Amino acid sequence: xxxxxxxxxLFAAFIAGPYGLLxxxxxxxxxxxxxxIAWGLLAAGIALALLWFLGPLPYILDFDRSVLTSTPxxxxxxxxxxxxxxxxxxxxxxxxxxxxxxxxLLALALILNGYARRARxxxxxxxxxxxHSSRPH
Numbered sequence: 001x002x003x004x005x006x007x008x009x010l011f012a013a014f015i016a017g018p019y020g021l022l023x024x025x026x027x028x029x030x031x032x033x034x035x036x037i038a039w040g041l042l043a044a045g046i047a048l049a050l051l052w053f054l055g056p057l058p059y060i061l062d063f064d065r066s067v068l069t070s071t072p073x074x075x076x077x078x079x080x081x082x083x084x085x086x087x088x089x090x091x092x093x094x095x096x097x098x099x100x101x102x103x104x105l106l107a108l109a110l111i112l113n114g115y116a117r118r119a120r121x122x123x124x125x126x127x128x129x130x131x132h133s134s135r136p137h
Contacts, residue, residue: 020040027033051057 024033024036027036048057
């Protein structure tokens with residue numbers, strides 16, 4: 001991910017960290033946890049080695065940030081909050097698109113269809129994974 005776009009590892013950290021902790025909590029015994037930690041450290045070491053020799057890590061660390069200038073506040077483009085972070089089209093130019101209506105309706109129909117299908121075949125409603133215990137009580 002780091003080789004193609006540097007924003008992906010920033011977001012991946014918020015997924016891999018909690019998932020790694022969940023995996024450690026669900027591991028069966030101390031030996032399994034230590035094995036998972038060892039494999040994780042090995043994977044991180046290989047990733048850093050590849051980033052150093054084949055990737056952008058040396059160039060990122062050598063980059064001189066002192067030559068960068070920020071945009072003055074009066075020249076910055078204003079973004080309306082919160083709709084400006086979701087909808088980037090000017091309302092006067094194009095008020096509503098077909099995708100703005102059709103896509104949420106399609107998503108809602110798929111969600112309702114999934115719940116109806118589970119109810120027809122007698123499956124319980126899905127719960128969040130952290131509320132589900134895989135160990136017998």
